[in-house]
Amino acid sequence: MSDPRLTPDPALATQNRPAQVAVPVADLCRRPDGPRDRQVLFGEPLTVLHEASGWAYVQAEKDGYCGHVRQSALTAPRKATHRVSVPATHAYARADLKSPDLLSLSFGSLVTVTAETKDFAETPQGHIPRVHLAPVDARQTDPAQVAALFLGTPYLWGGNSRWGIDCSGLVQAALLACGIPCPGDSDQQETTVGAPVSSDYQRNDLLFWKGHVALVVDAETMIHANAHAMAVRYENIADAIARIEAGGDGPVTAHRRLGA
Structure with a gap:
């Protein structure tokens, strides 16, 4: 089916x-x-x-x-030239940080730059600080570092932005920013991203539970958007495994490694 x-x-x-x-x-x-x-x-x-x-x-x-x-x-579509590469940014009425802000944009948003000054990129939506943008084809190399941009972001079921994000949205944002294909939901990610491993935890491994996913930061720490904290947080892996199972959501269902 x-x-x-x-x-x-x-x-x-x-x-x-x-x-x-x-x-x-x-x-x-x-x-x-x-x-x-x-x-x-x-x-x-x-x-x-x-x-x-x-x-x-x-x-x-x-x-x-x-x-x-x-x-x-x-x-109607317009060819994008840049993407927002910081947690969030504003488009201003003029190339002046004191001018009115016209639009707020989350990490990963795509824009079309039509002209540039020393500090700002002009777009049809307004002037965006150049330091907040990266070329549309630029790729980052460390998903865990990208995920850290969302620390403190409120948890939102189905969310994909700095204004609210869920576990699979966080993982997808981090992987896509690094040029790694990634579907939107955790059950899809569990069967398509990386390959199963049974060794120690390494940075950028993925840990899955029923309906949940987290990204490994180091051998003892993971980052995830979770309803327990209602935000994106770091958490000790062993503590999270025990907490989630004690809460009735079961054990880890998969441990997968990018490029394995």
Whole structure:
């Protein structure tokens, strides 16, 4: 049986129109007005498969995830040149940090730079500090370091941004920033990212529980977005394993290593 998260509904796939996200963050819902499954960020490319009653049924380019977003959150595609490489940034009315801020953007958002000054990059949305951007094809090399950018971010089920993120959203943001393909949900990540290992924990290993995933920082520490702290936090691995099992969510179900 096909996974409806990754396989477009043939009854709804009546269009094939490129678009991109035009708001800082948009919910990707299971059905119109339904529960949030994931989120998509400003500038992310999508394929619109169907439109009705103010909603668009789309498939995200970054991971193939399908869902419904509000039509008002979409616009015609524009070629991105840069991505936000810090936890969050602002687009200002002028190349002046004291000018009004027009838009807030999360890590990973995609923008089109049309001109540059000494300190700012001009985009159709406003002027963004150059130090907050990286070329769109630039890749980082350490997922755990990327995940650390989100420390303190509030936990949000299905969240993918600095304003709120969940366990699989954190792992996906960290891996995609390093050029490593990664699906959106933890059960998908558990079967497709890396390979099983049974040795000691190494930096950037992934630990899975039923419905949860964490990224190893060192032999004793992991980082994860979790409902226990309601935020992205570091946690001792042994303590987390004991706490999660005592809480009724069971033991570790997989230990996987990137590049193994």
